[in-house]
Amino acid sequence: MYTASILKKELEASKGNRKLDIRIDNVQLVNVFTREIYPASIGIYNQKIVSVGRVAADADMLIDGGGAYAVPGLIDSHIHIETTLLTPEALGEVIIPWGTTTLCVDAMEIANVAGIEGLLAMIKDSEKLPFRLLLEIPSRVPTAPGLETTGGVLGVEEVTQLLALDEAVSLGELDPSKVLGMKEEYLEKVLASLDRRKICNGHAIGLGVDDLNIYAAGHLSDDHESVYYEELLERLRLGIVPLIREGSSERNVDTLVPGIVEHHIPTDNMMFCTDDKHVNDIYKEGHISYNVKRSIELGMDPVEAIQMATINAARHFRLEDRIGSIAPGRFADILLIDDLHTMKPKMVLKDGRIVADEKGARPVPEKEYPAALFDTVHIGADFSAEKFRLVSGGTRAKCRVIRMIKDQIINQEVLEWMNVKNGEIPADVSRDILKLAVVERYGKNGRVSTALVQGFGLKRGALAASVSHDHHNIVVVGTNDEDMAVCVEKIQELHGGFVSAVDGHVADALALPLGGLMSTLPAKTVMKRMDEMNAAVAAMGCDMKAPFMSLSFISLPTVPELGLTDFGLIDVLGHRIIDMIVETEE
């Protein structure tokens, strides 16, 4: 706890009457308030920056900056941490060498699996992490109430309780249906956040200006779904702060920054995020550092780009007294960078501790998670291939099929005639119409729904995942029911994971035992294993770059046109369950 006596010691250190923990000399300070760059020293005591400028006080550790730029630690304004498949500890080792010292985390995945207890277990002891873990409190757990089974539920009461946490900076992203639909539960969650003087993250995908007006009137503070400059400008005009996203699939810096540069619009209300970025992409090209670097390449002033990654985000979340700048009173989250055009730090400090240097990230302490988080997959012992039968009368059936669109998470509803054999509809590999099933995995009702999907390209076998947005039941796609059942049974055995199977045997499997979402292995191992997993699926005929990722998004009941949950096939825009079979022919 921060007390007056600790503050007093910090002031004494600031005054030079108490030995500093660290003094960093010989740096070019990147000042995010004045946009100046000038020589300075930095005094650090008890996690804090206590003096900046000419600092002469003695210190336990002296760091010679060697003339490097001193840049505030970078902030990711919106990230779903579970998408990386890593624990926060393992993720830390990947992002920290790239200078991200703060993540604003919407941990809605673990909350859907394990509710408030799961969420609290995830963030417990987060002060030991090499980055600052701030929370965007998940606003929609479940995402599609009444249309899916989830492990956890966060109602108004739970959300209000979580918003009181010191780490909580906002209500997590609300999709348009919740606000434009004016549903009381979500409006109450919005008011609970305002009441705590915290903001509300948005997700205004594809909204036009009329809907954006309602969105802003509903106190949604920001949006990370602008793809075109015109969209960004419309949001900015209405006081909706744009978060410029550069994830693995959604790469918006290149489409947004040139417009910002060309039109000279003020950037003080803009910031950066990744939303969903794969760990191997982070490893190779960088994290928020990449948003900055690429913006500079696209013509933005380097300090302006750094402001977007630091003080702007800090101010948006009302934490500019704690992070986002190198100024007295702020936590000592500091990067030493030789070249702003690469944005590759040679040293990273978080809370006044060196967490990475030229040799990479310092080891991150391991953490114990509660046993319950490793035991979230419960489908029962009596599972069999029978569950995937698609019963139909007649000889042919006209069916709704989920047609995937390459590299996008939206899909199309198409109608296809399927042959009926022995009273059931099998997959039709020749037309790439495969079976897709969702298996309830929380031991609540044992539901299994099966539908048809086009686009995976599998010639044989099946693959399955216990990561399945946002409900995270088991999703499985396959050319035959037996391999699908093998996958599901293996996932149960592993307590969650990614699995592929061919000819009645497991082809490859990666355990994701933490909530059925995350591995407990180090980042490099997970990256290597994912490459191998993908290779196994490619050998089954699938040409997707990230087949397990695509699988984990295809069942989403909130992304048009069709979704699939354990309740059945979902007409997304109609918010209802619909029949897969439209008509049959005798």
Added chain:
Amino acid sequence: MYTASILKKELEASKGNRKLDIRIDNVQLVNVFTREIYPASIGIYNQKIVSVGRVAADADMLIDGGGAYAVPGLIDSHIHIETTLLTPEALGEVIIPWGTTTLCVDAMEIANVAGIEGLLAMIKDSEKLPFRLLLEIPSRVPTAPGLETTGGVLGVEEVTQLLALDEAVSLGELDPSKVLGMKEEYLEKVLASLDRRKICNGHAIGLGVDDLNIYAAGHLSDDHESVYYEELLERLRLGIVPLIREGSSERNVDTLVPGIVEHHIPTDNMMFCTDDKHVNDIYKEGHISYNVKRSIELGMDPVEAIQMATINAARHFRLEDRIGSIAPGRFADILLIDDLHTMKPKMVLKDGRIVADEKGARPVPEKEYPAALFDTVHIGADFSAEKFRLVSGGTRAKCRVIRMIKDQIINQEVLEWMNVKNGEIPADVSRDILKLAVVERYGKNGRVSTALVQGFGLKRGALAASVSHDHHNIVVVGTNDEDMAVCVEKIQELHGGFVSAVDGHVADALALPLGGLMSTLPAKTVMKRMDEMNAAVAAMGCDMKAPFMSLSFISLPTVPELGLTDFGLIDVLGHRIIDMIVETEE
């Protein structure tokens, strides 16, 4: 209380499914996010802006903007409201025609007089005011503990309680001695504000860069005491937000803005305040509108100057979701202005109500204050001129004299030989060395201290005030003890006020019965009466422009070099009581 069902109605109005209260058409919207100006309509429902752009929905009232600029209501980031001598109701009628719709009020004067109850009484029913009254919770009541008697005391407990108010936006200004002196009580108040996610106002008068480092390390968020551009730059660099002040005496826009314009430094971390501005100055030249107008004259881009008066301040106080812009979800505080170079609104809306138009302010509802606030002057019945005797031995005494400096609140300590007659030291009108006394007025101990002052220029008579910063005991200056006593007795009779007396009779008097600080008369009457009061003092030989204002600041125990409280003569920098008589001659 703001509930989900009210929010739902606002969203329905935004969508066009519910009749608007007001629609304003045909305006040029000044967009403080993008710095653009473009044609728009504005829809208002239930105090809020619910739609901006092409608004077609029907409304109870249609306002034709006639092509005027639509500007967000202006924000004064720091004002001591009592200095105007007006009640908030009366002040509203003066500031509202100039477009100030939000005041961030440090009501430390009433708190010094009447404590937490007085403060709460002042802000009660403030939603009926034509401006938004936000509170900077007074951090130093009393200002000089142990050196003065005050009516009220706000300790850590009271401050913490007040910070919980929704209207509370910050801890009010802390002077350097409290922070640099690292006094636990004030550090605890700082932490109490941070704990509520609120900021801490500063007052970094004259500090150099080393002290500013400590100041920032102590979490002081801002400062309104920059006089030179270099001072402003030093503060900005250290993350201390500069408030650019334009009061009646302290006029900083002309010394600061040219540097800002010349050096092109970012202004998103700067804003405007008045601190202390007399009502007749506001009436004649404007309020925050004057800061904006003068900045434009000095070369600042008009929209940038408006940003400083609106969104920048809103963001600083973490209220950008409520005020500071014309965007959906914000309170409808809107000015219609034909010419940005005059900044004189032709219409002012606050919370979606028209509060001023071309005919001036709409009448403000009267308010009843508790009887106790009209009964704060208690000096007892036995008061007499005897109290002002300066007893001395010898024939001459070498005395410390408070020498005033023209147009400044600081003073000098000078040593002067005074004649002793009949065992006491009388005033020496020939050298303009007059008696200055402070009379404890809270009925707590009846203390009276008397000293000597040079600079008032009175040839005869005396003047007195129950406004006496920051303790607000009675301060009186005079050429003779009898007229001084007449003044003090009259102030008691009026329950507070300004009084002048000559030849044993009251010359003129203005009652300030509300806390002994404020009049209950309308603004225009108070202005007229103050002119008359000043004329009476001028007739007594004083050539000061604002003699009562000078009198009310001369006793301050926190402004160097000397102060005077009911405890005695104060050595300000030494924080101690000192003897007035240094030596005597037989």
